[in-house]
Amino acid sequence: MRSQSPTVRPNVVLAVLASAGIVAALMQTLVVPLLGQLPDLLHSTASTTTWVVTATLLVGAVVTPVAGRLGDMYGKRPILLASIVPLVLGSVVCALASSVLPMIIGRGLQGMGVGIIPLGISAIRDLVPPERLGSAIALISASLGIGGALGLPIAAAVVENSDWRVLFWGSAVLAAAVGVLMYLTLPVVPADGPAGRFDALGALGLGVALVCLLLAVSKGATWGWTSATILGLFAAAVATALVWGRWELRRTHPLVDLRVTARPRVLLTNATSVVVAMAMYAQSLIIPQLLQLPKSTGYGLGQSMLAMGLWMAPAGLTMMVISPFGARLSAARGPKVTLGVGCVVIAAGYASSMPLMGSTWGLLAVTVLINIGVGFAYGAMPALIMGAVPHSETAAANSFNTLMRAVGTSISAAVVGAVLAQLSVTANGHLVPTENGFRIGLLLGCAVAALGAALSATIPADRPGPSVPDPGPDSASDDVVGGGTYPTAPVAAFTSAPPGVGR
Structure with missing residues (x-):
């Protein structure tokens, strides 16, 4: 059966894990306002300093499935605490860096903390009563949306009004504080994963x-x-x-159980995750550029980096409002329906951008609508995943789903970047995407979201309800119905910043 400590205080646990989610999201957006200045700050070239972002992507992708499997084997609490260490250490290394190599190393260490996200979701399954599971994970999802939304304006304000190193000293303090809170409040839950050697x-x-x-x-x-x-x-x-x-x-105890991953519900959910991540990330590449490009282009809106971040922030804050509704929809109709609805809303958001991209308020409406869809779609994924894997593989399965989303954002960056590069003109010595390039990029986001809706329709039907008691790893059935929503949007800094941002 599902283990739960009698001394668990769910509200405290949720608050701490939500704080960890905010810090994790803030870490991913810290360097975005600095990207244009990094070559001068670190005495390097623009091509070399892009590794400050790439290092985080690569290390995070490698470490996430490892952290998930270790969490299943040895318990989520110790691995969550261990994941805080490189966040703190990496922040300190970045704060002290005066050349590009230490900065890349520090950002790589920060990438090791990405595993906190799926581990936190998996820990909620162990620490929160089944009837509160959906709303609990919805809260964490919203907190991560808030972190991603607030990261850009906070970082931009610090860069514009203070020394850039304050960003990393502040992140070190925040990560350390979250680590202390987790140590003091998260109970020890016995591991129920495979007892064999780590693969x-x-x-x-x-x-x-x-x-x-x-x-x-x-x-x-x-x-x-x-x-x-x-x-x-x-x-x-x-x-x-x-x-x-x-x-x-x-292998008897593999890092990733491919037989479980190949189950239709898991396989199709992961495939949809890649596609939805591609759709979600396209806006992060396109809309900041439209907001920041000068008005002299005829379609740019001439906003500063700080103003751009403030215009983008409400979209993430909207997730706090919408996530509980996604959890209720999953409980009532099943997460498959919630995922499909989310994809349709994302597609509608991109479609609405065609007449609205000429104003800041119009783009605000577009980002809000897209992020409502993201809140629904990403919110349904852990319920689908946890409903098809044994309890003993919860963290590993969530980690693999997180990895699929990272792959999706990377593909999105490559595809949208290629489209914008092909449809660009030279202005003031810089290549600037044309209005037609932006429109095509937004329509691609719409098309990919529609593909996500089609894929979600092929996922085997699930039973409604936030959760049912887990039969345990020794039961004859490995299927458990999970519920709730999933964290979103700490992926904005996983790939290179869009051209023009930070210039």
Whole structure:
């Protein structure tokens, strides 16, 4: 049965994990206002300083599934606490950096903390009564939306009015404070995952495959999609993934249980997650540019970095309002319906951008509508995942779903970036996307969201209700119906900032 400590205080646990979600989201957006200044600050080139973002992406992608499996094996609490350490250490390294290499190392360490997100969701399943599961995870989802929304304006305000190092000293203090709170408030819940050895070779193989894939996707436009390096990276990713898959299938206690992952409900949910992440991230690449480009272009709105962040913030705050409604819809109609509704709303948001992209208020409405859809769609994913995996693999399954979303955002950055680059003109020595380029990018977001709705319709039907008691890993049935919503939007800094942002 589902283990739960009698001394658990759900409200306190939720508040602490929500705070961790806000800090995790803030970490991901810290460097966005600095991207245009980093070459001068770190005495390097623009191409080299993009690794400040890429390092976080690559390390986070590799560590997330590892943290999930370790959480299942040894308990969520110790791995959550361990994930705080690199966040603090990485922030300190970045704050002290005076050249690009220490900054890249520090950002890589910060990327190791990304595992907090799926681990926190999995811990909620252990620490909150079943009847409160949906609303509890909805709160964490909203807190992460708030963190992502507030990160840009806060970081921009600090950069404009203070020393940039304050950003990282502040993040170190926040991460340390969250770590202390987790240590004092999170109860110890016995691990119920596999008791075998950790699959170190499986982690290494998955890491190599992910690094090759995500490096090729994120650097393809810069290094050339048909260059020997990029083609070699794609080939290495495929070859390594095949060898890794064979290895995992032969393991008694694999890093990722591919047989569970191949279940139709899990497989199709993860596939939809990739597509929805692509749709969600397109707005983060396009709308900030439209807000910041000068009015002399005829379609730019001439906003500062700080003003842009403030115009984008309400969209994330909207998730606080909408997430509980997503949880109720999942409880009443099942998370499959919630996911489909979210995809349709995202598509509608992109469609509405065609007549509204000429004003700040119009773009505000667009981002709010898209993020309402994101709140529904991302909110349904853990319910679908947890409803198809044994309790002993909750953290690993959530971590793998987080990884799929990271892959989706990377693909979105590559595709949208390629479209905008192809439809650009030179202005004041810089390539600036044309209005037609932005419109095509937004329509691509609409099309991908529609594809997500179609994919979600193929997911096997689920039973409504926020949760039912878990039969436990030793039960004859491994299926558990989970509920609630899932964290969103700490992915904005996972890929390179859009051209023009921070300039």
